[in-house]
Amino acid sequence: QSVLTQPPSVSGAPGQRVTISCTGSSSNIGAGYDVYWYRQFPGTALKLLIYANSNRPSGVPDRFSGSKSGTSASLAITGLQAEDEADYYCQSYDSSLSGVVFGGGTKLTVL
């Protein structure tokens, strides 16, 4: 199982707000390492959505936002759209493992 814990699935209706949690521990998120978020459509390359906890790369809509507190982080998506339906992954670094770690991924379904 993954070092970072994400809910397997979340869902929401168009226009609603959803959040995806990412829970770590004292050797990764809780140790102060930044959290990053990616989106993956089936069969396509992953796309960076959020870097350094809460920053959006150029071109990512402001409907996407990230936050971090303690040993957890969250990705929020407002104004949900059908095209947001995808898998979402969080990522950080773990000092005990001396490597990059990912969450198990969350499948977002737009109802």
Add this chain to the structure above:
Amino acid sequence: QVQLVESGGGVVQPGRSLRLSCATSGFIFSNYGFHWVRQAPGKGLEWVAVIWFDGSNQYYAGSVKGRFTISRDSSMNTVYLQMNSLRVEDTALYYCARDLGHFSRGSSYFDYWGQGTLVTVSS
């Protein structure tokens, strides 16, 4: 535009070897570190290895240390993953990703990913 294209995947028997390639273009290759990340069928992402921008350091996940070797060729703008002593549990889609951060500071993250190459280890 930035492109990362993986190749070299296939079906291989347990205990055999395979070399993956990640051909890059559209940017200055020597400015970036690169990672390999894999995704087993129906599973999440697992980090595999990193090589620094100048090739001076490489680090590996515990599950592949001693069996896999990451390398780079600046003349070909290509990153490689040599996989030896393959196991059934190495079956996955292998992605190459460009590092925009700094692994030494625990701040690696990936701004570009390839589409992946599938490795199947089966007898």
